[in-house]
Amino acid sequence: MSSDCLRQFVLKVHSRCNLDCTYCYIYRSPDTSWRDRPHHVGEHTMRQTARRIAEHVATHRPRSVRVDLHGGEPLLTGPEPLVAYADTVRRAVPDGTDVTVTVQTNGTLLTRPALDRLADAGIRIGISLDGGTAALNARRVDHAGRPSWPAARRAARMLAARRPDAYGGLLCTVDPATDPAEVYSSLRALAPPALDFLLPHVHWGSRPPGRHRPAPTPYGDWLAEAFDLWWDDGTRGLPRVRLFTEIAALLLGGSSRTDAVGLSPIAAVVVETDGTIERLDSLKTAYPHAPATGLDVHRNSFDEALGHPRIAALRAGLGGLGEDCRACPVVRICGGGNYAHRYSRRTGHFRHPSVHCADLERIIRHAAARIGEQLSVSSRSLV
Amino acid sequence: MRSPDDAPGIPLPVFERPGVGGTPHPVLAAVLAELHARETEDELPAAYYGDSPDPPSPPAGAAP
Numbered sequence: 001m002s003s004d005c006l007r008q009f010v011l012k013v014h015s016r017c018n019l020d021c022t023y024c025y026i027y028r029s030p031d032t033s034w035r036d037r038p039h040h041v042g043e044h045t046m047r048q049t050a051r052r053i054a055e056h057v058a059t060h061r062p063r064s065v066r067v068d069l070h071g072g073e074p075l076l077t078g079p080e081p082l083v084a085y086a087d088t089v090r091r092a093v094p095d096g097t098d099v100t101v102t103v104q105t106n107g108t109l110l111t112r113p114a115l116d117r118l119a120d121a122g123i124r125i126g127i128s129l130d131g132g133t134a135a136l137n138a139r140r141v142d143h144a145g146r147p148s149w150p151a152a153r154r155a156a157r158m159l160a161a162r163r164p165d166a167y168g169g170l171l172c173t174v175d176p177a178t179d180p181a182e183v184y185s186s187l188r189a190l191a192p193p194a195l196d197f198l199l200p201h202v203h204w205g206s207r208p209p210g211r212h213r214p215a216p217t218p219y220g221d222w223l224a225e226a227f228d229l230w231w232d233d234g235t236r237g238l239p240r241v242r243l244f245t246e247i248a249a250l251l252l253g254g255s256s257r258t259d260a261v262g263l264s265p266i267a268a269v270v271v272e273t274d275g276t277i278e279r280l281d282s283l284k285t286a287y288p289h290a291p292a293t294g295l296d297v298h299r300n301s302f303d304e305a306l307g308h309p310r311i312a313a314l315r316a317g318l319g320g321l322g323e324d325c326r327a328c329p330v331v332r333i334c335g336g337g338n339y340a341h342r343y344s345r346r347t348g349h350f351r352h353p354s355v356h357c358a359d360l361e362r363i364i365r366h367a368a369a370r371i372g373e374q375l376s377v378s379s380r381s382l383v
Numbered sequence: 384m385r386s387p388d389d390a391p392g393i394p395l396p397v398f399e400r401p402g403v404g405g406t407p408h409p410v411l412a413a414v415l416a417e418l419h420a421r422e423t424e425d426e427l428p429a430a431y432y433g434d435s436p437d438p439p440s441p442p443a444g445a446a447p
């Protein structure tokens with residue numbers, strides 16, 4: 001087994017976006033550091049990032065690492081810089097470690113030649129969509145307020161029909177005002193191999209943080225309904241739904257592979273277009289420069305990043321949680337939820353339950369109940 | 384909306400976990416197969432960034 005290390009490198013290719021989604025956690029956050037970054041990554045930073053990834057891999061020998069090409073909107077560069085970045089990393093990484101490359105896009109710039117170029121280069125494509133209809137994507141608009149849906153729909157359909165081998169899946173941010181059945185069925189109609197439902201990146205703000213405050217569970221109710229649609233869906237081509245798969249895996253005694261739930265240490269780090277090494281973008285919602293580490297690939301290694309206290313804080317598991325979470329009966333499954341969702345402006349730190357605490361417990365207990373219809377309960381749980 | 388399975392404060396059940404193929408439920412079977420594949424990979428637990436797509440994991444999807 002390899003030693004504990006970083007395994008996911010979120011590489012920023014372009015620092016701007018052609019859309020202006022109303023709930024964007026990058027451009028509508030208190031962290032405006034993107035304004036000072038180069039618009040796109042240069043060749044020198046690409047080479048240096050690849051060298052640093054290779055150095056980290058040579059030290060720790062993981063079986064595989066993930067490279068996620070991100071933005072802003074990464075396709076604002078066109079496909080060639082994406083392919084060049086992927087190739088530079090793949091060439092640098094020593095034999096014995098697989099490099100999986102994905103790009104996460106809003107889909108609006110995914111033309112047929114761009115799709116073929118990325119797919120031929122072995123880059124898988126994920127699209128962010130809030131459902132499979134125009135109305136469900138009403139919050140995803142460009143800077144002039146025009147809907148992104150027509151272009152995004154074209155991209156998803158083209159991906160499914162033309163290059164299913166390169167279709168990574170769809171990411172959907174939950175809006176509890178929508179009908180989960182409509183969202184689930186309309187997303188399924190786009191034939192994704194994988195889906196994920198993300199809770200919005202928000203935190204306690206200046207409200208008092210604590211377990212189960214506020215008590216209503218609109219997101220948990222929405223997710224419970226979506227879970228049932230997936231769990232009871234007997235049709236062919238059923239997508240893997242990441243959040244639900246991970247909750248089920250945890251309930252069956254496994255460990256999580258997503259930062260949304262569970263106690264696994266976060267394996268991901270971000271490299272900005274200027275080579276700055278940062279923590280996850282979701283932290284931008286907390287306060288200005290919350291993702292910053294002060295490190296960059298030109299001067300620092302990823303081993304230094306791994307040992308940095310602000311990155312170690314994301315990897316501390318149970319010990320990094322506040323008292324409420326540590327005493328919680330579902331903590332091994334929930335893990336306090338996404339780190340960014342625990343922040344309180346009132347206290348200035350993250351050692352609180354998630355702002356989605358009640359919703360998380362709701363979906364976890366619901367999933368446990370549904371699994372319990374299929375499996376018997378061990379006598380270990382009765383003592 | 385609350386449901387009877389939402390019972391704050393009560394410990395979660397521990398399930399008897401069947402082997403791969405030990406359930407007729409297609410989604411549960413896919414989860415069990417994925418767990419088995421992960422455990423035989425022998426990698427340390429690691430959480431990946433949720434705002435990126437997952438690479439395909441063996442076995443991909445839960446197609447019945």
Ligand code: SF4
Nearest residue numbers: 325328334353354357
């Ligand atoms: S572990 Fe999850 S459900 Fe439990 S208190 Fe923390 S955030 Fe809430």
